Amino acid sequence: MRHPSIRELAQTLLRRELEVAGDERRRYRDRLPLFVRASKGAGLPMVEVARSSGLSRKAAYDAIERQIEDVHDRTWGLDLALITLLAARGAMSVEAADSVLKAGPIEIWRQLERLTNGGIVHRLAGGHAGQTLVHYVLDEEAAVVAIARRLEDIRGVRADSYSVYYALAPDEIAPIREAARETVRDDEWDVIPLGNNTAAKTDELAMVVRAPDRRTALETAEDLWQVLAKHADIARGALITQIIDPRVLRAAA
Numbered sequence: 001m002r003h004p005s006i007r008e009l010a011q012t013l014l015r016r017e018l019e020v021a022g023d024e025r026r027r028y029r030d031r032l033p034l035f036v037r038a039s040k041g042a043g044l045p046m047v048e049v050a051r052s053s054g055l056s057r058k059a060a061y062d063a064i065e066r067q068i069e070d071v072h073d074r075t076w077g078l079d080l081a082l083i084t085l086l087a088a089r090g091a092m093s094v095e096a097a098d099s100v101l102k103a104g105p106i107e108i109w110r111q112l113e114r115l116t117n118g119g120i121v122h123r124l125a126g127g128h129a130g131q132t133l134v135h136y137v138l139d140e141e142a143a144v145v146a147i148a149r150r151l152e153d154i155r156g157v158r159a160d161s162y163s164v165y166y167a168l169a170p171d172e173i174a175p176i177r178e179a180a181r182e183t184v185r186d187d188e189w190d191v192i193p194l195g196n197n198t199a200a201k202t203d204e205l206a207m208v209v210r211a212p213d214r215r216t217a218l219e220t221a222e223d224l225w226q227v228l229a230k231h232a233d234i235a236r237g238a239l240i241t242q243i244i245d246p247r248v249l250r251a252a253a
Helices: 006-023 029-041 046-053 057-065 071-075 078-089 094-101 105-117 140-153 170-183 214-232 246-252
Strands: 121-128 131-138 162-168 189-192 203-209 240-244
Touching: 006 029, 006 046, 006 078, 006 140, 029 046, 029 057, 029 071, 029 078, 029 094, 046 057, 046 214, 057 214, 071 105, 078 094, 078 105, 078 131, 078 140, 094 105, 094 131, 105 121, 105 131, 131 140, 162 170, 162 214, 170 189, 170 203, 170 214, 203 214, 214 240
Parallel strands: none
Antiparallel strands: 121 131, 162 203, 162 240, 189 203
């Protein structure tokens, strides 16, 4: 079995942080921007940010630009955001990290120094034009432990989600599987063989989409298909066969 890379672990944690922040958006409205920025900086497509957080794509982009005045609100979760950003992008300076996270250079520096004192981050010093340049890099073994602990802490936190089903042609199954593995968390998609669903007319891709309403779920699902189709080299739009409301799933359970 292939072990996930530190970058993949970081992206998994970011998806979960987006889910938790999305669940608590009324109480933690100012927590979302930091993790949306970190997710974009770590290479997650914005449609995946929207799918995980339950935001529309416009709301996700708006969150990136939102200005948070209160320092505590602006830096809540900054340690985890920095760990995931460094895991995805490698060594970074304070200025480079702040250009992504927009938490303020002083707060970024303070948190990086705390992570350094905790052994999760190391300093790398170099020189350029007579000036000393400091970059920070993860200790990957310590970072994996920190990510695993956080994932365990939020393991049981899960919001209601829409279940979306896409029709697949036989020759699309393998490339879509590969595209989904690269794009979506493993426990949030599956390919359902034709014989397992008497109502279906083709094999189907089943996907979890978090959204505030059915219309946003449909828009996110269509955008997500474009990402998958590009990876899979499939030149067609989404053929969505059904969207199951979370209230229906609760009633069935």
